[in-house]
Structures are given as C-alpha cells and as structure tokens.
Amino acid sequence: MDKLKVIYLGCTNFSKKILLDILNTSQETVDVKAIFSIPQEFDINYSKEAVKNYTYANMKQIADVEGIDYFEIDHSLNKKITSFKEEIEKYDPDVILVMGWYYMIPESIRKLAKMGAWGIHASLLPKYAGGAPLVWAMINGEDKTGTTLFRLDDGVDDGDIISQKTVLIEDTDTIDELYKKITSESSKMLINALTNISSITFLKQKKEEIQIYDQRSPEDGKVDLTWDKKKIYDFIRAQSYPYPGAFIELDNGCRMIFEKVRIERKK
Numbered sequence: 001m002d003k004l005k006v007i008y009l010g011c012t013n014f015s016k017k018i019l020l021d022i023l024n025t026s027q028e029t030v031d032v033k034a035i036f037s038i039p040q041e042f043d044i045n046y047s048k049e050a051v052k053n054y055t056y057a058n059m060k061q062i063a064d065v066e067g068i069d070y071f072e073i074d075h076s077l078n079k080k081i082t083s084f085k086e087e088i089e090k091y092d093p094d095v096i097l098v099m100g101w102y103y104m105i106p107e108s109i110r111k112l113a114k115m116g117a118w119g120i121h122a123s124l125l126p127k128y129a130g131g132a133p134l135v136w137a138m139i140n141g142e143d144k145t146g147t148t149l150f151r152l153d154d155g156v157d158d159g160d161i162i163s164q165k166t167v168l169i170e171d172t173d174t175i176d177e178l179y180k181k182i183t184s185e186s187s188k189m190l191i192n193a194l195t196n197i198s199s200i201t202f203l204k205q206k207k208e209e210i211q212i213y214d215q216r217s218p219e220d221g222k223v224d225l226t227w228d229k230k231k232i233y234d235f236i237r238a239q240s241y242p243y244p245g246a247f248i249e250l251d252n253g254c255r256m257i258f259e260k261v262r263i264e265r266k267k
Helices: 013-025 058-064 081-091 131-137 175-195 228-240
Strands: 005-009 030-037 068-070 095-096 117-121 143-151 161-168 248-249 255-258
Touching: 005 081, 013 030, 013 058, 030 058, 030 081, 058 175, 081 131, 117 175, 131 143, 131 161, 131 175, 143 175, 143 248, 161 175, 228 248
Parallel strands: 005 030, 005 095, 030 068, 095 117
Antiparallel strands: 117 143, 143 161, 248 255
C-alpha cells in the first residue's frame, strides 16, 4: 500500500504536537511532503496591526530535523498560500492537513488534494465555530467542549464532519490545561482517521446551526468587577497562560493582570 501523501499547515504548539505524533507513530503509512507555517507576528484582515500568535511553534525546526520541505506564508510580503499553488500541485497530495492556522484555505488549494483539506477545530461543531473556541467556552461557563475533525469548505468551520470527541471542562482547569487535553484527543482522533482512511465517512453540518464567535485580542481581557463571582472566575482562567491575561485598569495607568484566582466563602 502506498503511503498517504500529506501537506501540513501549522504554526502553533497544537500544530507541533500533532505533527510530531504523526511522524513518531505513522511514518509507515503517512508521508509528510511539505510543511507550511506563519510567522509569530502576522498580518490578517480583522486587525489593522500585526497579530501575535501566543501559542507559536517554530515548525521550521521540525522540517530541518526531518528533512521535510518548508515554506512560510507571509501576507505582509504578499506570500499567500495561493502563491505556492504550483509547488503544492507538484507534491500530488492525498490530503492537506490544516492544524492550527489563521487564514482561510481557498478552493483552488483545497482541490489540489485528492481528499481535500482537513482541519481540526477545538469545539463540538457547529457550536463555537470561529475564533478562540476554548476561551469562549470557558468564559461562557461550559462544563464540556470537544474537538472536531472536518473537511474544509468555503465558510468558517462549516465543512463535513469526519469525527468528534467530547472533552470535559473541570472547574479547576486553566485554559492551558484544557488546551493540552484537547491537543491530545485531537492527535489521537486524526491519526486514527489517517490510518483508517478507506473507512471514514463525511457528515454534512447543518450550516444554519453554526455559531461563529469573534477572534479575541488582549484588550478583550478587561474584567468587570460587577459580574458575579463565577463569571469573573471563568473569565480569568480562560485567559491565563499562555494568553495575555485578564486584567483591571489601575489609577496610575498600569494594569493588574490576573493569572490565577480562587473563590472562598467568608467564615
């Protein structure tokens, strides 16, 4: 059986963990032909200034160690994914894996792979599509979330679902702990799909049920002390490390940033 030819797109710790798991467990069945990544600070249409990737991973280091071709997308230099259409086509990929990414993948690129482009979104789609799904789920006080492997389409996280896994949000979880749980489950889910690719099925999403949430910026972390205690608690832990943190403004022009908080009853 021929190896599955893969083009890999990623730029986060999530991307790095999943790629390393594929390389460590699936080299007999999966051939990663090329890695595409994005700089830690990058231009994107929803922000007038460059956006910082707070969970950035240097994917070039993996490419160098493993001898995999490497390309970098940089919109500030007009180097978009479509700029590399000919290079991708030459690899004749079976699937394009988009794992931790910030740009839409146009149809002209997706159709270069026999099975299209697959992504993983850290929610139980159609819930919490769009930006920062784990942060939003925790802010909203959810007790569970999940991860979805799906085939990319023209809209935001609206493609056909391949697989899903539910993950509990414990009361004591920080966003970093939840992120790690999601990453682990996502990796196992993807590798299972890749190693059983002949038997996977695609389930269409009900696009009218998709909930699209906005991306978040550091300025969105301001705490409103009039909120109830549970909302403040969830808001703070949702934006703790590795994110910039929830904060209040002080009279001297400084900010007090909260990394951890607990609720205690008065004795």
